[in-house]
Amino acid sequence: MLSNLWEQVINLSLFAVLLRVTVPILLSALGGLISDLAGVINIGLEGLMLISAFASIAVGSLTGSWVLGVVAGIAASVLISLAMGFFTLRLKVNIIIAGFAVNIFGSGVTVFLLNVLFGATGNYNPSDLDKIPTVIIPGIESIPVVGKLLSGHNLMVWVALLAVLFCYYMLYRTPYGGHLRSIGEAPDAARSLGIPVERVQYSALMWSGVFTGLAGSYLSMGMTSMFVKDMTAGTGFLALAVVVFGNRNPLGVFFGALIFGLATAVTTMIETTAGSGVPSQFVKMIPYIVTIVALVILALRKHRKQLAMSGAGA
């Protein structure tokens, strides 16, 4: 089993799997991150992603264009996050209740619309879907290692990687990012400077919608080409964990998602290896246990650093 795993590391197929499974978590975690930094924690990632997955494939298959599909997915997800903003910022509904409401709503409305639009129950897989394309880099493709590393990934993989940089620059290098972070950290200070707190929080939720929307599109039109009810299966909650785990910054979130993705990829390998003998339930625990262990290690290291600094350790 181990040798098998090693083989896959060497021939880089594990790398491709890693990228594939990391993307939805990473994108939705970035979405969660932005709203979290603006002080509006978004528990509704799961629902947003589901809604976007549905809207993407619905529009994508009706129009025959993946671009329109992705746009629709983002639009739907943004729309719902703005509604979430309306409830929490205007009507002062608790943001966590609103988040759960979005999750429940997303699960219900997709199944409902599936039926209304396609007369389908539970799932939909159009046969001639225009999927989000795979990026083949000509020339590089045939170079041994580099080719496999860089070429042949879904466009959304690159989008996700760019999204990390985008978020980093937006949050830390633009005035808007400063406003957003100041609101999360010291809303009264921001307000006293005339920064429109609610409006920025709306926009943060909107960004949440954009990135989660991308994640949803990828699920239904990149990773697979179908919609299955509740197909997000907890990804939104994992993303939420990754936000915290990633120390609430884009790079941390990136590494957090990678760790989680790696654990998932390795788990997939083990789950498809004959005769591993370990009960499937325990194999499935691996990513969760890895996350907890990593969380503790990170926390301890941070703590030790503080102790070392204060000289009170030893």
Add this chain to the structure above:
Amino acid sequence: MKNRSELTLELTGIVGAAIAAVAIGFLVILCISTEPLTAIQSFLFDPFANPFNFGTVLNKMTPLLFTGLALAVVFQAGVFSMGAEGQLYVGAFTGSLVAVYVHGLSAWVHIPLILLCAVLGGALYGLIPGVLKAYFRADEIVSTLMLNFIATLGVSYFLNNVFKDPTSGGYARMNFIDKESLLGKFIDGFPAHSGLFIALGTVAIVYLLLYKTRWGYEIRLVGKNALFAEYGGIRIKRVVVLSVVLSGALAGLGGIVEVLGIHGTLKDNFSVGLGFDGIIIALLARNHPLGVVVASFFYAYLQVGGQLMQANTDVPRELAIIIQVLLVLFVSAQAVFAYLRQRKTVRVTGGVDVAQ
């Protein structure tokens, strides 16, 4: 007198929101149903229409009381645990082991023993994120979310491989628990089971604990201002652990009561999100045990109403759920509780000037 009119305005706002919620819901029903009136009536009134339906509401309310309390307690301590789901499973599991495999005790001994084991199971499972948070500074949102997955998987493993009733067919469950050791119906023909009384008793205990004992005082202070609590000599780490453990105990109790009252044995995947519903309940209740009663009832009422509407009319299930969600949103909008509290303070102070 200005206050009076401001309050009236506020009240109008709340009533308005409720009406808006109901109106939007009904509008959707109107669009989708060929029998909108029956649907609306079914949703609003059928839960009270007969003892059977009302009993069903109470049964749905019972586990929500436990998980709502569980989360109210940790939230009061300022710990954002999302772990009730996992703790509920573990509690149900440990309790069920005693329920199924310990025989020959009178129910008066057996049931308390079962409950105790469930409490212990849930509490121990709560100990993990508690210790991780207090002593390792590991964020509780992450750890509890992960532990939920681990708990359901772990319980599922034991259920499927170790403690399965061989006759359980396609879905694993334990052997059925002896009838005497179950929480039966307390009125013949009325479906509510006596777990409700355990739940209400627990509400009272948690209320007293939080507001009338030193531990409750400590829990609340830590949640409100940890710096102050630390300064006052309160051992914050212990209080944090205690609150999560207590929360786990309550969730575990909720799990076993559901097993003893509804299922009669531990079934694989028997709870779908009771722990998460508890989060909503606790937040709706502003983390107050008595509020949990109101919120759980409301939530259970909405769910049963939705199910009855689906059963009695052509409104599809998803739509019923969407309407429920809308109602929850609108009701928690406008901060009914804040309004009530405010009205109380104004009544007490009379809205007078600050001259001292």
Add this chain to the structure above:
Amino acid sequence: GCASGAKQQSSTDNSGGASGKAALKVAYYVNGTLGDKGFFDSAQAGLEKAKKDLGIDLKTVEGGTNQADWAAGLESLVSGGKYEVIVVGTSQMKEIAIDIAKRYPNQKFIYFDEMIKDVPNLYSMLYSQSEGSFLAGAFAALVTTSTELPGANPDKVIGFVGGMDIPIINDFKAGYEQGAQYVDKDVKVIASYVGDFSNAPKAKELGLAQYNTQNVDISYNVAGGAGLGLLEAGKEVGKYSIGVDGNQNPLYPGSVLTSMMKNIDQSIYRALELHIQGKLAYGTNEVLGIKEGGVGLAEDDLYKQHVPKSIQDKMAEISKKLSGGEIQVKSIMQ
């Protein structure tokens, strides 16, 4: 109005009325939700057909995934006394249904996917998924060693992707393994589980891993909606898969070579027909295996087109032996 055609079930219209008599009122209680692409949907399809052809008046109620709701949900349908027949199924409802049936002796129940004896107002049918899966396993074993199929490799490895690691799914697996072994003792089965019945991306990853790194050339989907991910994976890498519950061959023609069908729809339709004729034997139960047409492989035109003749012949032979009782399949559930 803005009413749209969202209704898949309606209690009011009974267009295709069969006779002058008032339509038979039937309620179907789903202890879960529709859209599983499995037995719930299949039963619903049979009922829809009965509505059209037999003119029954159908009401479908989805109980949702919270098991605590099921007893009350079913009982509320029964206690209303509005329906002559109630259709309900799965082994999870067994005790609940028995309890309610005994307390409401005048209510008729048609029960699918479980064996229930000695309840006079209840008729039950069990589908031998292990027998059907035996066929699927034999088929897969034939495919993996086939020289005629371009996607098949010489390695004797076949795949199985289950929704969850639970008895009902493992019953499929047990039959599948027996079938494969029957054809060739050396065939290895790689079994993976999604963890739920909705995570299609995960099922696809499992499928890809089986195909790409384990030399699996055909895999069996027993994961409900999630399983569609497996089928897509098979299509994507030019390998094969086996569908489940209904006929999934048309989803990816040439890649989904066949499907193991549980003919719940037909059997329910049949039972309703018998009920209307007054001939349904309440109080009895039937196991519907291959012989009874309860389970079987989807041998449609696509099958005929894409599956090599040699394999088709072999399968017909095995099928006959199963019907004749020459081959006995062990189920893990009884």
Add this chain to the structure above:
Amino acid sequence: MADLLEMKNIHKTYPNGTKANQGVNLKIREGEIHALVGENGAGKSTLMKILFGLEQPTDGELRYKGQPVTFHNPKDAIAHGIGMVHQHFMLVPSFTVAENIVLGIEKRRGPLSLFTDRKAAVKSVQQLSESYGLRVQAEAKVETISVGQKQRVEILKALYRGARLLILDEPTAVLTPQETDELFVALRQLVTQGYTIIFITHKLREVMEISDRVTVLRAGKTIGTLATKETNKEEISRLMVGRDVLLRVEKKAANPQDVVLAVENLSVADNRGSIAVKQLSFSVRSGEIFGIAGVEGNGQTELVEAITGLRARVGGSVRFLQQELTGLDVLGIRNLGIGHIPEDRQSRGACLTASIQENLILDLYRQKAFNRGGLLHQANLKQKVDELIAHYDIRTKSGDFLAGSLSGGNLQKVVIARELSKDPKLLVASQPTRGVDIGAIEFIHREIIRKRDEGSAVLLISAELSEVMSLSDRIGVMYNGELVAILENNHALTEEEIGFYMLGVKKHEKKAMGS
């Protein structure tokens, strides 16, 4: 001179029914420094929040430069050239000084001017800081800078936005005398440049020193506006409080007895890990007040936290009545009979979201009389709390009200009541009168002296040199983590002399110290 601003008949009722302003009138002339004084809760901050657009008046009129105006939000006020420095810092801790100052009106650069020009920000902040004599480290994170700097950052924030009318809500409450002096220099400079300043303070000395005119508020109403030159402290305080206030502390000579607190070679680290208290030694006897003077940020906070168990120490010993405190946690130390008035009442000393009762029973609830097997004895507690409220003159209708609904002075009385009522053998009082009105200061000082006379040892830490000098029997001066001098507080001791020590200009030899 023309009126720059007129606030006419302003009323403000908060949603909870508090009538904070009831017909306030205020006229500000262009180019003046106008002091606004009044007891805690008189409505000063509320009035200023209205002026700055943070709160909307229930009734009344605002005229600015002769025109009627309404400010819906701070943005409107800023647009009219009004800037406000709030009573509590409104800063983003993880941002740098420069980022805080330019927040909201950043200069941009790069393609499409997408990015924040951080260099330009630093530069313009440095320029601004120089031209107004308000020294700040532009690139330091705000969470790491001193309060004095934070205060300057707040003022620079307003100036950067082109404010011509500056509202300063108790800017000196957290400043040392030196910092205050520096601030005043800067303010005077601003006035010569044509700025107008509204200055809120509880310190009448400051009113006399800096203001041109002073307006007194009481219980939400204007009592009057006076020209500073034509009035005096006594008159202002009488107008504020409605009675004569004792502005000087009266105390008898001390009668020190046994050593209660003995600190030896104590070293403590601060949050960033550097040693903030270096090998400190001193002792305090029962019946005396030992004052520690020093510019804030010279280790006083860490010293207090180490003594009270809130902070681990790096070395040395702290003994209380011969007992070594190492190994005891906060609870153990409190139980020995040590009272602690923390410097930060908003977060440490009180819990604003808990009731007054819950704030008062922080020690009581553990005692036998108030808890039986864990169950709190409500009746006893309530009786005790009512007693405390009455005795310490906490102005509230009931102990069930939230502590956050009290004015600053009354909140401080809650802390004092709790810590003094436990009859501490040692009282550690840190900034006990910060931000508190003169009536309350008088009261708190009397209570502290009474504790001394009853035999308690008192360790007083205050940035307010006059407070240290008027209360203490002996004075230690802290500079850079060290106790540079321990002085007998007799008539010969002058503020100047202490000032030299505080600034590190003068230093006692180590061996000459001790007590």
